[in-house]
Amino acid sequence: MRAMTDPEPKFRRRSAERPTEIVAAALAVFADKGFAAARLDDIAKRAGVSKGALYLYYETKEELFRAVVRQAVAPNIERMRGALDAFRGPFPQFLAVFAQMIAANLGQTPIGPIVKMIIGEGRNFPELARYWHDEVIAPMLGALAAAVVRGQARGEVRSGDPRLYALQVVGPFLVATIWRETFAPVGGAPIDMEALARQHLATLTDGMLIAA
Amino acid sequence: MRAMTDPEPKFRRRSAERPTEIVAAALAVFADKGFAAARLDDIAKRAGVSKGALYLYYETKEELFRAVVRQAVAPNIERMRGALDAFRGPFPQFLAVFAQMIAANLGQTPIGPIVKMIIGEGRNFPELARYWHDEVIAPMLGALAAAVVRGQARGEVRSGDPRLYALQVVGPFLVATIWRETFAPVGGAPIDMEALARQHLATLTDGMLIAA
């Protein structure tokens, strides 16, 4: 046990969480600055690690960025997708589940920043954009569209292009996410996600217009 | 008028359109690479101008970026906003006008790339995010919300938060825009903006569900 006056030890021994810490720090910095403007110096500092240490875990800055974007997917998304695919109840209930899930995810995971990064850096990292499209976005929209198709078969959902319906369902949530990332920090009035979800569901149900 | 045999003067060619050409070139490069990864060399080359010449028109790279983000869309937006504010017809018609306007703008102006840039670089250029919020987004959503309020007063629109309605109306168009910028280039199935607009209007009118 080190005496209280001991200086900080120069080295911090590897812990199993080291890579996780680095990725978390990197996510924060990349999300804040974007890929090119992020400095490894800052990431290292934030992770409490030397710059060189980053290279023990990731070969280049690009590799680290890829790791950040890729790892952010796995945990929740997978679970979410599974739940949606498995759901077999009536469509209105499906919508409710979906809305609640998305709201929870946007609140508790760094999906917002990641989405922002994909949008901002997609052209420079097309394979990441593709990865996200293939692994996250397309399956998610696919699950939605499939549910729509099932709903239409059951006479619960009006005729119309299921994929477009999916986009309509998802739209306001994306708007809210981007708002939170981009305009809220510069004084944009905050969006009440719960209220938005509620009203969105109502509109999807009945429309926003009063029949003449 | 220069005699036909005059040699092309080395400098001061076409100086009037210079700034426009530069901004156009810069828009293309910034949209492709993002601010930090864009190289003035590339912008200059694309504008058919020397690197030094850029500095005759814009003090720094940041200035140029600001000019791009400010100028590129301003005129169209202004016109669009004016039309929306002036419109006094029934709400359903307002929606139709709005949808058509937005579709036209997304097709004919570089709003897509600009939006992408605002999202990607907003954190590094908060004053630009603020500018866009204050000058473009908020007024636009405000116009929408105001129309909703008028519609509610007339008994055309259901009760509900007008601002959230505005987000709902705008949502699918933003999704489509981001899709076009980010996922279409990596193999995402293209989105038919017209069809989306049509179906979106229908849904806003009647909902997507069939009353039980």
Added chain:
Amino acid sequence: MRAMTDPEPKFRRRSAERPTEIVAAALAVFADKGFAAARLDDIAKRAGVSKGALYLYYETKEELFRAVVRQAVAPNIERMRGALDAFRGPFPQFLAVFAQMIAANLGQTPIGPIVKMIIGEGRNFPELARYWHDEVIAPMLGALAAAVVRGQARGEVRSGDPRLYALQVVGPFLVATIWRETFAPVGGAPIDMEALARQHLATLTDGMLIAA
């Protein structure tokens, strides 16, 4: 005309010799330190240029190294080879011409340092070693061997492997070159190249042994 008190101008405008100056500086530093230990900083300083300027002319440190090794060949070697190939006199005279040429070249060109570099870095730059082999060494030895063959045909030269004869002829000069580069700087007694050439020719003529 600048006044005598003017500060040094910050920029030195390009001159046609800029690349030559850089290569000369690089040769000096590479020859001194070897490729890996040479610092671009030092090369730039020696060339009177900023570090960045090097990159205007050569894409990487390796490229610069290649340029150094390649350019050192062209001028004299080519002429020398031409002369040897063209020579059609009797073999003893050929030897004399060759010896004098080689002595002159070793005295007036940076072949010594270059040879040292090829030896030291050949494994890391195999294409350069190959280039030198193909363009310089092999042709030179080939010219020698060809002369030997002609000499043998005329009854001037004893039977024996012409290529090995070529190596024997060249050997002492290489020893002297390496000596100059490696051991003379640390106190090795200098080698009198003229005397060596003379005695070498004598030995090639009569041998060094007195017939019993």
Added chain:
Amino acid sequence: MRAMTDPEPKFRRRSAERPTEIVAAALAVFADKGFAAARLDDIAKRAGVSKGALYLYYETKEELFRAVVRQAVAPNIERMRGALDAFRGPFPQFLAVFAQMIAANLGQTPIGPIVKMIIGEGRNFPELARYWHDEVIAPMLGALAAAVVRGQARGEVRSGDPRLYALQVVGPFLVATIWRETFAPVGGAPIDMEALARQHLATLTDGMLIAA
């Protein structure tokens, strides 16, 4: 004596041969890459040892390099030199002995790589160049020259500078060595050392020219 079931102790395995193994590994890597480009990581891996372990035996990379250059050849050289100094037979026989010794050494010891390293790194390690000059090269050439002097005294060797004779004797072998290290790996036709030695002896005996 450890029982057969004892687990291999984690440390202190084979410690006696460690330094030898390390030097051997270092020789291989240094010879391949040169001093500066060689990585301790690679040396450690090749020696089957951790990077830290290198520092238990050698204080720095330079120390290790010195050890390599000093140890690798010392024993053979010493033996060779002793034999030459002791030899008292007639000069032609001396030459034969010398040639055979050198051929054997070049075949069985890493003199080739070491020589390459001395040439390549001599400027960066002048004390090593000096060491080799003082301990290996100069004595060797000295022994040769001394034999020449004795031969001249006995009327076996023509008059002439004994030191230059020494260089002439050694020359082709050095050429062959460098060839093997530098040009053979990139496609240079291999040199038959035995044949070279034979022809070289013949030339030293009678010259390569046929008396007119």
Added chain:
DNA sequence: TATGAATGAGTTTTCATTCAT
């Protein structure tokens, strides 16, 4: 007004060396 070679500060990357275990 226009050029583009040149600058130099800033960033990524490497790797000998250290040290907690």
Added chain:
DNA sequence: TATGAATGAAAACTCATTCAT
């Protein structure tokens, strides 16, 4: 003795900006 993750100083490379022309 032995390990190998971690450090940090040094080096290559980039590029916005300047300035002689």
